[in-house]
Amino acid sequence: MRLCSLLPWLTVVCLIVFVPFEAWTQSGKAFLKEGDALRKEQQLEKALEKYTLAVQVEPGLVKAWQARAETYRALGLAVECAHDLRTVAGLLPKDASLAVEAAKASLDIKEYPEARQLCEQALASDPKRMDAWQVKVRVCLAMEDIDCATAAADKALAMKATTDTYYLHGLARMAARDYKTAEFDLEKVIEWNYLYEDAYVALAETQLALYRQYSGPTMQMRTLDKAVEKCSRALELNPQSTAALFTRSKAFAYQKDYSKAIDDVSRCMALGREDAEVFLQRAGYYQGFGQYQNAINDLNRVLLAQPKDLVAIQMRADCREANLDLEGATRDLDALLKAAEGVDSFTADDRKRVAAQRERIAKQLFEMNREEDPPLITVVEPFRAGDVVQVSSALANVRVSGHVRDRNLVKQVQVNGMPADFARDEKDPEFRATVPLGASATEIRVEAVDVYDNLAQVVLRVERTEGIPPALVLTAPQPGGEGDITVGASKEDLFIEGHASDASRIRSITVDGVFASFIPDTTATDFSIKLPIKGKEKVTVRAEDQFGNATEHSYRITRKADSPVVQAAPTPAGGGQASGSGGAAPASSTGITWVVYIENSQYAAFPALQNTATDMAKMQKTFAKYNVQRTITKKNMSRAQLERFFSIELRDLVRTNKVSTILVWYTGHGRTVSGKTYWVPVDGKKDDIYSYYNYGPLKSLLENYSESVTRTLVVSDAAGSDPSFYELTR
Numbered sequence: 261m262r263l264c265s266l267l268p269w270l271t272v273v274c275l276i277v278f279v280p281f282e283a284w285t286q287s288g289k290a291f292l293k294e295g296d297a298l299r300k301e302q303q304l305e306k307a308l309e310k311y312t313l314a315v316q317v318e319p320g321l322v323k324a325w326q327a328r329a330e331t332y333r334a335l336g337l338a339v340e341c342a343h344d345l346r347t348v349a350g351l352l353p354k355d356a357s358l359a360v361e362a363a364k365a366s367l368d369i370k371e372y373p374e375a376r377q378l379c380e381q382a383l384a385s386d387p388k389r390m391d392a393w394q395v396k397v398r399v400c401l402a403m404e405d406i407d408c409a410t411a412a413a414d415k416a417l418a419m420k421a422t423t424d425t426y427y428l429h430g431l432a433r434m435a436a437r438d439y440k441t442a443e444f445d446l447e448k449v450i451e452w453n454y455l456y457e458d459a460y461v462a463l464a465e466t467q468l469a470l471y472r473q474y475s476g477p478t479m480q481m482r483t484l485d486k487a488v489e490k491c492s493r494a495l496e497l498n499p500q501s502t503a504a505l506f507t508r509s510k511a512f513a514y515q516k517d518y519s520k521a522i523d524d525v526s527r528c529m530a531l532g533r534e535d536a537e538v539f540l541q542r543a544g545y546y547q548g549f550g551q552y553q554n555a556i557n558d559l560n561r562v563l564l565a566q567p568k569d570l571v572a573i574q575m576r577a578d579c580r581e582a583n584l585d586l587e588g589a590t591r592d593l594d595a596l597l598k599a600a601e602g603v604d605s606f607t608a609d610d611r612k613r614v615a616a617q618r619e620r621i622a623k624q625l626f627e628m629n630r631e632e633d634p635p636l637i638t639v640v641e642p643f644r645a646g647d648v649v650q651v652s653s654a655l656a657n658v659r660v661s662g663h664v665r666d667r668n669l670v671k672q673v674q675v676n677g678m679p680a681d682f683a684r685d686e687k688d689p690e691f692r693a694t695v696p697l698g699a700s701a702t703e704i705r706v707e708a709v710d711v712y713d714n715l716a717q718v719v720l721r722v723e724r725t726e727g728i729p730p731a732l733v734l735t736a737p738q739p740g741g742e743g744d745i746t747v748g749a750s751k752e753d754l755f756i757e758g759h760a761s762d763a764s765r766i767r768s769i770t771v772d773g774v775f776a777s778f779i780p781d782t783t784a785t786d787f788s789i790k791l792p793i794k795g796k797e798k799v800t801v802r803a804e805d806q807f808g809n810a811t812e813h814s815y816r817i818t819r820k821a822d823s824p825v826v827q828a829a830p831t832p833a834g835g836g837q838a839s840g841s842g843g844a845a846p847a848s849s850t851g852i853t854w855v856v857y858i859e860n861s862q863y864a865a866f867p868a869l870q871n872t873a874t875d876m877a878k879m880q881k882t883f884a885k886y887n888v889q890r891t892i893t894k895k896n897m898s899r900a901q902l903e904r905f906f907s908i909e910l911r912d913l914v915r916t917n918k919v920s921t922i923l924v925w926y927t928g929h930g931r932t933v934s935g936k937t938y939w940v941p942v943d944g945k946k947d948d949i950y951s952y953y954n955y956g957p958l959k960s961l962l963e964n965y966s967e968s969v970t971r972t973l974v975v976s977d978a979a980g981s982d983p984s985f986y987e988l989t990r
Contacts, residue, residue, distance in 0.1 A: 262735075286313075286317070287317065287318070288317040288324060289318070292310070292311065292323060294310045295308075295309075295314065295328075299327070299330075299334075302333065305332055306332055307331055308328065312328065315484065320715060322351050324350055328344050329341045329344035338369050339369050342362065345365045346374065349362040354385050356383075356392060359378045359381045359382035359385070360379070363375045363376075364395055367395060367398060372399055372403045373403075375399045377714045379399060388419060390416060390419060393416040394416055394424060395410045397432060400412060401435055409436075410435075413425070413431075413433075414432075416429070423459075427449045428447065428448040430459075434465065439876030441465050443467075447463065450463065457494050457504070457989050460494035461491065463490045464507045464511065465489075467483040468484075468507070468511060468514070478982075480514075487507070488508055488511045488512070489506050491508035496815060502531050506533070508524050509522075509525040509541065512934065518548050519549065525542045525545065528727060529542075530918070539558045539561045540562050540569075541557035542558050543556075543562070543579075544575065546558065547575065547578070553583060555575070555576075555579045556576055556579050559575055560576075565657070568599040573599060577592035577593050586621050586625040590619050593617060593621070596614055597618075600614075626711070629668050631714075632712070633714060634710075635665065635708040635716045636716065637662065637708050638662045638665070639661075639662040639718060640662045640663070643767070643806040647720055647958075649721070649722055650725045650807055651807060653724040653727040654727030654729075654809060655727070655808050655809075656696060657696050658808060659692065659703070659808065660675045660692070660693050660694075660695060660704060661693075665688045665948075666687070668687070669686075669687060670682065672708070672709045673707070673709075674706070675691075675706050676695045676705055677705075678693055679693070679696050680693035681693065687862045691708075702721065702722055703720060703722055705717060705719050705720075706718045719775070728763065729810055730803060730804070731760065731761045734756065734758040734815065735757050736756070737754070739815050742816075743916060744815060744816040745799070745815045745816070745818065747817060747820075748821075749820060751819075754793045755788065755791075756790075756791060757787070758786070758788075759786050761783060761784035762805045763783065765783055765805060766780070766781070766785055767780070767781075767805055768804045769804075771789045771801050773790055774791065774960075775789075776789035776964060777789060780807075780908060789964045790963050790964050793817060797817055798814050798815060801814075801815070806826065853919070853920065853921040853923065854892065854914070854919050855879075855883060855888050855892070855925065856892045856894070856910065856922065857892065857894070858894050858925070858928070859896070860926075860928030860941065862942060863940070865944065867926060871943045878977065879975075882925075882975065888923075897941060898941045898942055899943060902953045903953070906958060906961060910922075910962075910965070914968075919965075919966070919968060920968055920971065922962045922965075922972050922973075924975065925975045925977060926939055926975070926977060926980070928940060928978055930976060933949045936954060937954075937956070938952035938955070939955050939978060940952055940953075959973075962974075
């Protein structure tokens with residue numbers, strides 16, 4: 261009983277919540293009147309609010325829906341306008357004019373099924389409604405329902421012969437491939453109204469279709485001449501007609517007059533039409549004109565917007581082959597086969613054709629690159645001195661790694677007869693292998709064979725060394741007696757510091773397989789790393805000397821409840837210290853912020869770079885939002901200097917000064933090899949990636965400097981010769 265008695269009050273409360281209070285005090289007509297006054301004063305947004313209140317209060321107020329639709333149209337909101345007009349047509353289903361207006365709006369926003377339904381609604385009320393038949397023709401053409409379009413066009417023309425009905429009848433006949441009837445219809449339109457611009461363009465398209473049907477050269481030439489003449493007439497009526505320019509360009513291309521075709525489609529772009537279709541069309545003209553690189557540039561624009569456009573990919577492969585970029589053509593054909601997977605229109609015959617083209621190009625590329633030079637092998641690991649490798653006497657298996665340089669792909673790498681791992685699809689690959697090495701073994705033999713069966717080998721004499729592993733200790737956080745590390749329950753990152761030492765030089769220090777920050781090639785070094793520990797139950801620290809002796813410690817992670825946060829007392833007003841050379845850095849959301857500017861311009865093997873002042877200004881603009889306390893500028897650094905600066909010098913400075921944010925900006929030459937990007941030191945050599953500086957791991961290296969480092973940013977403003985370098989480095 262109590263619940264039943266409360267229901268009316270609950271209903272009232274819900275209405276109060278969902279309906280603005282203002283709506284309870286005014287009627288829909290009052291809101292409509294206010295909206296009309298605001299719209300008359302061009303206060304469209306405010307008028308829109310009033311119309312919305314009007315339809316909320318009185319959902320059946322047709323004039324409010326119509327007014328809101330007109331306001332939406334004035335604001336350029338076509339979708340909202342169409343939806344409101346459809347509501348109006350639903351409120352008054354017998355009014356054919358309202359249904360036609362809503363159908364036109366739905367056609368404009370490409371909601372074709374709704375537009376077609378509204379046309380049917382209008383014709384149900386008034387079967388002789390001419391504008392409803394005309395809209396229906398356009399909708400059916402857009403939906404590619406040719407039977408519907410031709411039937412509606414026939415009905416409209418039978419009702420009354422006008423320029424518009426003949427024009428739509430011609431369009432429908434073109435879609436039905438009845439080009440002679442379409443030609444007759446469109447010529448009738450021009451005969452009755454010589455200013456009908458769209459009819460000229462449509463008649464030109466009809467001539468192009470007839471050209472493709474005819475086999476005789478005389479008839480073909482006549483249709484092309486007529487197409488050019490009709491488009492030229494349309495351009496006399498409207499010099500800005502992109503449709504006429506686009507169609508005339510196709511006629512010129514059929515006439516093999518590619519220069520005029522390119523001029524027309526380029527004018528079309530200059531007038532603002534820059535969709536994928538015009539770029540694809542111009543690429544075809546460039547291809548026919550023998551300007552393959554220009555065609556490739558336009559196809560790049562198409563594929564940027566439509567990466568799986570099969571026609572564009574095929575055309576770019578053809579252009580690259582013609583431009584003797586056989587590797588690029590091969591990549592495109594591979595991409596084409598991948599993009600065509602699951603596409604019904606791409607038949608088995610198409611796949612065979614593309615596969616045959618790829619095989620033919622691959623053979624040409626293989627023969628074009630044929631050479632007799634053997635690969636160049638460089639062994640990096642184990643530690644070596646000349647032709648002697650020094651291996652710990654405690655090791656029964658030894659890791660062997662290095663790289664192979666060759667102008668072509670490497671087919672095989674073996675170490676002591678065992679296959680090594682390497683990337684077979686990369687040039688100048690790195691290789692690695694772990695091979696057994698008995699106590700009596702005297703040599704390590706590395707062999708490499710390229711795809712042309714050129715053989716190279718390196719034989720290194722083995723010298724056994726001491727087998728004492730490095731000493732390794734963790735200093736922060738301090739491990740417990742049972743080798744456990746205690747952290748807060750909510751902590752997701754752990755900053756680890758420690759010390760490693762050995763009679764030999766330390767080669768690597770890793771934590772869970774990730775390299776820590778340490779001073780390489782020294783006998784004693786501190787190390788640090790910031791390690792994500794979310795979901796981890798232990799961490800493993802490993803130190804290895806140059807001879808392969810390794811020490812490995814594992815620590816169990818123990819989580820405890822976080823300590824309550826104590827709010828620090830506020831600083832008294834006026835108690836802050838002024839910033840200056842001797843004072844503390846000003847407070848900032850990024851803490852103490854340093855900028856490192858690397859400027860390489862004077863190269864030994866590369867062109868000198870200019871515009872360094874512009875690069876500096878660009879850097880300052882990019883970092884303008886940061887409150888920078890210090891800028892370190894380094895110029896013309898060699899690879900050794902870059903490695904020492906980032907591994908030792910900058911790390912020590914950051915730790916000493918408790919820097920929180922490190923911003924690095926590099927300007928100089930850059931290179932991309934096998935998808936990896938490099939900075940080129942001033943002593944870098946052309947075509948030798950091992951003389952470059954791989955800055956990929958730099959960001960994580962900066963984060964491992966100190967626990968105070970919370971933000972890092974590396975910007976590579978480098979100049980590269982290949983087109984993909986810009987995209988890869990930004």
